[in-house]
Amino acid sequence: MIANEETMRLLMVKAQGGDKQCYASLLTECEKWLRRYYGRKINPSAIDDLVQETLISLHRKRASYDPARAFLPWLAAIGRYRWIDSLRKIYRHEHDQLYEEMVADPREGDVTAKVSLERLLGLIPPKQAEVIGLVKIEGLSISEAATMTGQSESLVKVNIHRGLKKLSAMVETE
Amino acid sequence: MSDKMIDRLVDDLTPVKPLRIRDGLALTLMTAALFAALVVVFAGIRGDILMGIPDPMFFLRGGALLLLGLTSSYAVIAMSQPAVGNSFKGWVWALFAALLFPATAAVMAMIAAPDNMAIFVSRYGVECLAISMLVGTGIAAAQVFWLRRGAPVAPDRTGWLVGMSSGALGAAAYSLHCPFNSIFYIGLWYSLAVAICAILGRLIVPRLIRW
Numbered sequence: 001m002i003a004n005e006e007t008m009r010l011l012m013v014k015a016q017g018g019d020k021q022c023y024a025s026l027l028t029e030c031e032k033w034l035r036r037y038y039g040r041k042i043n044p045s046a047i048d049d050l051v052q053e054t055l056i057s058l059h060r061k062r063a064s065y066d067p068a069r070a071f072l073p074w075l076a077a078i079g080r081y082r083w084i085d086s087l088r089k090i091y092r093h094e095h096d097q098l099y100e101e102m103v104a105d106p107r108e109g110d111v112t113a114k115v116s117l118e119r120l121l122g123l124i125p126p127k128q129a130e131v132i133g134l135v136k137i138e139g140l141s142i143s144e145a146a147t148m149t150g151q152s153e154s155l156v157k158v159n160i161h162r163g164l165k166k167l168s169a170m171v172e173t174e
Numbered sequence: 175m176s177d178k179m180i181d182r183l184v185d186d187l188t189p190v191k192p193l194r195i196r197d198g199l200a201l202t203l204m205t206a207a208l209f210a211a212l213v214v215v216f217a218g219i220r221g222d223i224l225m226g227i228p229d230p231m232f233f234l235r236g237g238a239l240l241l242l243g244l245t246s247s248y249a250v251i252a253m254s255q256p257a258v259g260n261s262f263k264g265w266v267w268a269l270f271a272a273l274l275f276p277a278t279a280a281v282m283a284m285i286a287a288p289d290n291m292a293i294f295v296s297r298y299g300v301e302c303l304a305i306s307m308l309v310g311t312g313i314a315a316a317q318v319f320w321l322r323r324g325a326p327v328a329p330d331r332t333g334w335l336v337g338m339s340s341g342a343l344g345a346a347a348y349s350l351h352c353p354f355n356s357i358f359y360i361g362l363w364y365s366l367a368v369a370i371c372a373i374l375g376r377l378i379v380p381r382l383i384r385w
Contacts, residue, residue: 018189027180052179059183061325061385063190064255077256081327171327172260 003029009071016062027055030075037079043139046086054082080171087136087164123170128163131156198251198320202343205316206243209309210347217305217351231355235364238275239346242268242368246339250317253332254324265335272342272368279361299363302348306367307374310337310344314375321383329380337375341368 003011008029014022034051042050057078065074122129127149134145135156146153222228245265252262317336326332345367354360 015187016190016192018187020184020187023187024180024184027183031180055179055183057325057385059186063193063323064325065192066194066255067192069255069257073257073259074255076258077260077327078325080258081256081325165330169328169331172256172258 005070005072008033008075009067012062012065012071013067016065016067027058030055030058033072033075034079037076038083041083042086043136050082050086053086054079057082077172084164084168084171087132087167124163124166125159127151128159128166131159132163132167135160193254193320193324195248195251195255198254198317198324199248201316201320202247202251202313202339203244205313206309206343206347209312209344210350213305213309213347213351217348219350220353223350229355231357231360232349235275235360236346236349238268238272239342239349239364239368242272243339243343243346244268246335246342247317250332250335250339251320253326253328253335254321256325256327265339269338275357276361276365279357282357298354299359299366302345302352302363303367303370305348305351306341306345306364307371308344309347310340310367310371313343314340314371314379318379318382321379322385325385326383329384330376332383333376333379334372335375336379337372338368340375341371344371 003025008026011022011026011029015026031051034054035047038047038050058075061078065071124132130149131145131151134140134148135142140148142153142156145151146156149156151159220228220232222232242265245268249262249265252260314336317340321332321336345364348367349364
C-alpha cells in the first residue's frame with residue numbers, strides 16, 4: 001500500500017528541513033508510486049532506470065516543491081518530464097540502430113501500459129500517437145513502424161519528434 | 175538497486191529552503207527597476223515627464239508593457255515549481271491588450287499615411303530595439319538564474335515567456351527615455367523589440383534551463 005497524498009506531503013516538508021528518516025520513507029513511497037505510474041506509461045524493461053532517474057531528479061530539485069501545495073501533482077510533473085526525456089533517448093537509440101542497419105527486438109507490451117499510454121497519446125494527432133506507440137511501447141524499429149503504418153521512415157521519425165514535442169508541452173496541463 | 179540509491183540520496187540530504195514565487199518575482203522586478211534606473215541615468219528621461227505634463231500615450235504604452243511584463247514574469251517564475259494542473263494564463267490577456275498597439279498602427283496605416291517620420295528614421299528605431307533588448311537580456315538572465323534553481327518542465331514555452339516578459343519589461347524601461355508618442359512608431363519598434371526578444375528566448379533559454 002502506498003502512502004496517501006497528505007502523508008507524502010508531510011514527509012516532503014520534513015525532508016526539505018533535512019530530516020533523513022522522513023526522507024528515506026518518502027523516497028521509498030515515491031519509488032512504489034512511480035513504479036505504478038510508469039507501469040502504465042512505458043515498456044516494463046525501462047521502468048527501473050526511469051524510476052531511479054526520477055528519484056535523482058526529485059532529490060536535485062526538492063527545493064522546487066512548494067510545501068503549501070499538493071505533493072503528488074509536483075511528483076507527477078517531474079515524473080512526466082523524465083518520462084518524455086526517456087522516450088527521447090530511446091528515439092536517439094533507435095536512430096543509431098537504424099543507421100547501423102540493426103533491427104530492434106520487438107518487445108511484448110503490457111496491455112495495461114498500452115491502454116494508459118494511448119489515453120495520454122489521444123491528446124496528440126493519431127499518426128503521431130501511432131508511431132510513438134509502435135516504436136516506444138512495442139519496441140519496433142523505425143522501418144518496421146513505417147511498413148506497418150504506411151508512412152515513410154522519415155515521416156515516422158518526424159511524427160515521433162513532433163509527437164514527443166507536443167507531449168512535452170502537455171506535461172503540466174494534461 | 176533502488177535501495178542502495180535511496181540510501182545514497184538520503185546520505186546526501188541537506189536542508190533546502192523551498193523556492194517562493196514572490197522571491198522570484200521580486201528578483202525579476204528589482205532587476206528591471208535597476209535597469210530602468212540605468213536607462214534614466216545614462217539616456218535621460220522624457221522631457222514631458224520632467225516638465226510634469228506627460229503625454230497620455232506614455233501611460234498607455236508603459237502600462238501595456240508593464241502589464242504584459244508582470245503577468246508573463248509571474249508565469250515564468252511559477253514554472254520553476256512544476257505541478258500537473260498548473261496553468262496560469264493571465265499573460266494571454268495582457269498580450270492581447272499589448273497587441274492593440276501594432277493592430278491600431280496597422281489599421282491607421284491603411285487609413286492614412288504614418289504621421290511621424292520617426293518611424294522611417296532607423297537610428298531611433300535601432301536605439302529603441304538595442305536598449306530594450308539589452309535591458310531585456312539582463313532581466314532574462316535573472317529569470318534564467320531563478321529557473322535553474324527550480325524545475326521547469328516545459329522548456330520551450332518557458333523560453334517564449336522569458337523572452338516576451340523580459341522584452342516587455344526592457345521596452346517599458348526604455349519607454350522612460352523614448353520621446354516618441356506616435357502609434358506607428360510604437361506599433362512598429364516596440365512590437366519588434368518584444369517579438370525579437372520572445373524569439374531569442376525560445377531559441378536560447380530552453381538549452382539553459384534543461385535539467
